[in-house]
Amino acid sequence: TQLLEQSPQFLSIQEGENLTVYCNSSSVFSSLQWYRQEPGEGPVLLVTVVTGGEVKKLKRLTFQFGDARKDSSLHITAAQPGDTGLYLCAGEYDYGQNFVFGPGTRLSVLP
Amino acid sequence: DTGVSQDPRHKITKRGQNVTFRCDPISEHNRLYWYRQTLGQGPEFLTYFQNEAQLEKSRLLSDRFSAERPKGSFSTLEIQRTEQGDSAMYLCASSLASAFFGQGTRLTVV
Numbered sequence: 001t002q003l004l005e006q007s008p009q010f011l012s013i014q015e016g017e018n019l020t021v022y023c024n025s026s027s028v029f030s031s032l033q034w035y036r037q038e039p040g041e042g043p044v045l046l047v048t049v050v051t052g053g054e055v056k057k058l059k060r061l062t063f064q065f066g067d068a069r070k071d072s073s074l075h076i077t078a079a080q081p082g083d084t085g086l087y088l089c090a091g092e093y094d095y096g097q098n099f100v101f102g103p104g105t106r107l108s109v110l111p
Numbered sequence: 112d113t114g115v116s117q118d119p120r121h122k123i124t125k126r127g128q129n130v131t132f133r134c135d136p137i138s139e140h141n142r143l144y145w146y147r148q149t150l151g152q153g154p155e156f157l158t159y160f161q162n163e164a165q166l167e168k169s170r171l172l173s174d175r176f177s178a179e180r181p182k183g184s185f186s187t188l189e190i191q192r193t194e195q196g197d198s199a200m201y202l203c204a205s206s207l208a209s210a211f212f213g214q215g216t217r218l219t220v221v
Contacts, residue, residue: 006153031208031209033209033210035212040200040215041214041215042115042117042202042204042214042215043154043202044212045209045210045211045212048208088153088154090154090210096142097159097167098144098156098159099144099156099204099210101146101153101154101155101156102153103152104153
């Protein structure tokens with residue numbers, strides 16, 4: 001069974017703080033996606049990474065794919081209340097297979 | 112709007128009734144996925160189509176669940192003889208490479 005772990009499970013921080021959340025697996029991904037989900041809505045795609053060591057930036061969000069393509073991190077700089085939500089990572093172990101999701105990190109940014 | 116569309120957004124049904132959900136994917140996407148998500152959890156894979164072919168089904172997909180994608184375009188997910196444990200958000204996604212999700216159908220079985 002392929003498992004994808006995320007940490008921390010919950011995170012509550014003050015506006016302006018920085019944070020990092022992690023996504024880990026014992027297996028190699030062919031690609032990995034990060035999503036943000038708000039209550040009652042579907043996940044919204046933030047980024048896809050495919051190359052080991054790849055770093056992508058989306059405004060205040062920085063995504064890194066591990067060299068071995070088994071793990072990834074999401075760093076948010078100067079968090080804002082609008083960043084509040086459930087952050088999900090999803091890995092594709094072989095191209096054309098289904099996407100396996102982690103349990104998510106629930107982030108709350110307090111004003 | 113050219114995103115993934117799901118209908119209905121919400122469904123309340125009595126235990127034992129059948130329900131059917133529809134998903135319209137992004138038009139050029141050949142892969143379509145169904146996931147189920149319960150409160151506080153990440154989405155769990157149910158089934159996946161490439162064009163009209165159903166390539167993979169999860170063990171979560173009991174014989175009460177059936178999915179179709181007859182012409183390789185829209186898809187339906189039917190649940191027969193619903194149980195309270197079927198209450199969840201049912202999510203559809205489509206992809207060429209990255210997966211894009213619809214807004215989901217929230218099912219409540221009473």
